[in-house]
Amino acid sequence: MIDFKLQDKTHDESRQGEALVLDKKGDGKKLYIESYGCQMNFADSEIVASILSETGFETTSDYQTADVIFINTCSIRENAEQRVRNRLSQFGVEKRRNPKLVVGVLGCMAERLKSKFLEEEKLVDVVVGPDAYRDLPKLINEVEDGRKAVNVILSREETYADISPVRLTGNGISAFISITRGCDNMCSFCVVPFTRGRERSRDPKTIVNEAVQLFEQGYREVTLLGQNVDSYHWKDGQEVKSKADDLQDDMNTLTGDALLEALVNKTDLPEKRGDHSHDAIEGSVNFAQLMAMVAEISPELRVRFSTSHPKDITDEVLHTIAKYDNICNYIHLPVQSGNSRILKLMNRTYDREWYMDRVDAIKRIIPGCAISTDIITGFCTETEEEHQDTLSMMDHVVYSFAYQFAYSERPGTLAARRYKDDIPEEVKLRRLNEVIQKQQEGSHAYIKNFVGKTVKVLVEGFSKKSDKEYRGRNDENVMVVFPVTDTVKPGEYANVLVERCTIATLIGKVV
DSSP states (O other), X not given: OOOBOOSOSOOSGGGTTEEOOBSOOOSSOEEEEEEOSSHHHHHHHHHHHHHHHTTTOEEOSOGGGOSEEEEEEOOSSHHHHHHHHHHHHHHHHHHHHOTTOEEEEEEHHHHHHHHIIIIISOOOSEEEOTTOGGGHHHHHHHXXXXXXXXXXXXXXXXXXXXXXXOOSOTTSSEEEEEOEESOOOOOTTOOHHHHTOSOEXXXXXXXHHHHHHHHHTTOOEEEEEOTTGGGOEEETTEEOOOXXXXXXXXXXXXXXXXXXXXXXXXXXXXXXXXXXXXXXXXXXXXHHHHHHHHHTTOTTSEEEEEOOOTTTOOHHHHHHHHHOTTBOSEEEOOOBOSOHHHHXXXXXXXXXXXXXXXXXXHHHHSTTOEEEEEEEESOTTOOHHHHHHHHHHHHHHXXXXXXXXXXXXXXXXHHHHHSOOOSOHHXXXXXXXXXXXXXHHHHHHHHGGGTTSEEEEEEEEEOSSOTTEEEEEOTXXXXXXXXXXXXXXXXXXXXXXXXXXXXXXXXXXEO
């Protein structure tokens, strides 16, 4: 087994630009790879490292010693793109010192900015999209032969199901397992369908086998990853169409800019919510059933998942979570806005009432379940009254955690084509600050409920502040810190009596 040395498993701002490093030394070529963006990008970096390790590459934490530098990129937020450009400029300085150095861009920015990177700005040698990582050894050889190399073709089949990823987390306790790739949800603010391609599900047998191998290697937590895990569906070794939509059949093979043009010019966006008529198909596996299959590997294997879509999360999924003690009572359920008109402009395909119904179902079926979310302030034409709807939604749900952003128009999205970004920046930021303030109050109110209670914690390692304290997360994904004790060690579960809390952390002792 190959182990990793990384700081933390959480994907927050502190992880952006984190370098992947394998604990393996030798005389092979050196690969330096940085990751930006979501959990899917970090998981993809594991796949890239696995593919290149088969051709003799070893990783390094120092890009100045590398033969190949890759940045795994994100196009969701403007500041992520700016970070990538800044890093490419730094790597350009190194390339002038070492002309044989290969610099490449992977992931979501590749398809959209390939011409700028390769031809106009001349920042990189290789541009590779999320479905072309198997081509990397060949593309690197092309660059070494003096040619620029690019492959941004998006696939309807590629899931990397046969690739055994090397693992980012150095604690050997938690790991990510991708269960789907791509996305069919055409949210108007999002570039993912155009940069990652159409949605396809992975064979459940390969998912379960990967989870079994991880458990046998000592891992005690897996997170099932997908842009929309709830639409996962597989039948008889072939992917089931995840939802009935209004797209014409001849558009189903389109990707990238071609898909965007087809959506803008040929058809309206789908307005109906998720179609679950396929859930009862004999011999098929849906997300609830997949979760159960993974949970049944062992009661000692904790199961998490991300991300759920409000239009697709079913009562069956909720009852499955409630049934298995080792499926965590934590759901990330992005709301984006609390106003129905704005949700329609975003093409989220649910309204305020639908979302509140799903939240109420979660609270009814899984009492105490933590709910986190994503919120965008200042979307096109948003009024003050509509902003207040978002704040009142936060009061209704009381989110345990939230990713909060001011709207940033992304080139290549439907919103950029259809709507004017007409909310002044100072208004966006003022609304964002109001959301942040309310979320801080909600997070603190939620976390205080654990004080005086005993929670089950998977011990991950020492706390960031002291080697005299352990840290880990409870079932609801809240960080717990407690004094080191001889009775438990990392990778084991501890029952911790919570004595007090900060705004984001529970503090207690083992009982």
